[in-house]
Amino acid sequence: MAFFSKLGSKLKSLFTSRVIDDEFFDNLEDTLIEGDLGARLTDEVISELKNASRKDKSLDAEKLQVMMKEILSKYLVPSTWSVEKGKENLVLVLGVNGVGKTTTIAKMAKMYSKEGYKVLLAAADTFRAAAVEQIDIHAERLGIRIVKQKTGSDPGAVIFDAITSARSHGEDLIICDSAGRMHNKENLMKELKKIDKVIKAKGIDEKNYKKFLVIDATTGQNGVSQALLFNEALPLDGIILTKYDSLSKGGALLQIGKMLSLPIVFICTGEGYDDIAPFDRDEFLNALVGLK
């Protein structure tokens, strides 16, 4: 999968064109801040690299670049989640409006059904007009069963029905859409907690129930606040990064990793159904620090 990290291309030219001096570190610092790594993580990277280069004068730019990759790698944990065949698995997809929840759900549905799983979609974004229709169109195109009610109905009830329905039809994976916006943030968080209660009350095994937050790679710093907010309402199990194909920087993912140590499940790089892949840390970091 090809990544186009803006941060990566800046770092690549910085690491190849310069001698290691104060100006280099100043430039590096500016680039990392601009790439959404945030002040704390940037400080950590700069001071570790400065220390290393002070201790060992023979460290060239390339070695420092590799070192930077190592520093950052501890904040990106690949997910070990997998769907357990023959069991009830449920994924609740969360995120603010427009990040790519519904598109990602369609991608996951296609991917897992291709792998031989029986997938059921739950249209639990009942808040936004046309949201039900949107996921329904994907279900139709992909030939995947969907449980839905009309706009304005209770999202918890939709998921309740979906679980009941999956039990009688034998689907192994239920993927639930959710609203990205309500009248206000408090309402949204309250609603999500209610949904979570319904899922637990239905007796889905906790180890097969996952709450994944979708983060848009182009939003930068905002993605960090979103992760903190959702995680406070409902403890998250992982992050899905979308839109890592346009002018994204990707640094926010590292900040989220540093603050919440959440595993990264998938990276999405386009609007097509197949533009999704499990998170590959090495590949991601090479692109991010400009090593490839």
Ligand SMILES: Nc1nc2c(ncn2[C@@H]2O[C@H](COP(=O)(O)OP(=O)(O)OP(=O)(O)O)[C@@H](O)[C@H]2O)c(=O)[nH]1
């Ligand atoms: N370039 C690119 N676009 C994407 C990606 N994922 C989603 N999109 C686009 O982003 C827009 C919003 O996607 P949706 O899936 O509707 O987002 P959502 O989170 O469900 O939005 P709401 O239902 O309004 O909360 C659409 O135009 C998608 O085609 C991606 O990985 N790359």
Ligand SMILES: [Mg+2]
């Ligand atoms: Mg949607």
